[in-house]
Amino acid sequence: MKKLLYLGALSALLLTACDEEKELVTTESAPVEVSEEEKLKSEAIELDFADVNEGKVKAGTKVVSKGTVSRFVTEEKYDFEFFLTVGNEEVSEAYAIENYPLANTNYGAEITVYGTYEGMNEIGVPSISAIIVD
Numbered sequence: 846m847k848k849l850l851y852l853g854a855l856s857a858l859l860l861t862a863c864d865e866e867k868e869l870v871t872t873e874s875a876p877v878e879v880s881e882e883e884k885l886k887s888e889a890i891e892l893d894f895a896d897v898n899e900g901k902v903k904a905g906t907k908v909v910s911k912g913t914v915s916r917f918v919t920e921e922k923y924d925f926e927f928f929l930t931v932g933n934e935e936v937s938e939a940y941a942i943e944n945y946p947l948a949n950t951n952y953g954a955e956i957t958v959y960g961t962y963e964g965m966n967e968i969g970v971p972s973i974s975a976i977i978v979d
């Protein structure tokens with residue numbers, strides 16, 4: 846009879862221990878997954894026209910630039926879709942934006958472009974390959 850009592854107490858103790866382990870496992874938080882968009886937005890650097898002209902920005906660098914859609918490019922011989930003008934009335938720069946459909950862009954719209962800097966394009970304008978446009 847004592848053996849049965851000890852066996853019952855031991856079983857209860859083991860079951861309690863198993864439940865506690867389950868609680869520990871379920872209360873641990875899983876690593877938070879970051880989307881590719883969030884990752885790009887956090888890693889992108891503000892593209893500076895002076896740095897581009899001095900050759901300080903390497904092709905493939907993740908960049909962000911905010912400006913105004915200022916000119917659509919319809920000539921098929923060019924690999925970009927529109928110009929993004931950055932700055933004000935006194936000083937402004939333009940970047941050629943690639944890989945973004947014109948149907949999603951309005952002339953004069955204020956947008957933010959996240960993508961990669963591709964270097965100077967065929968007409969000597971700094972080029973951004975768009976990945977996200979807000």
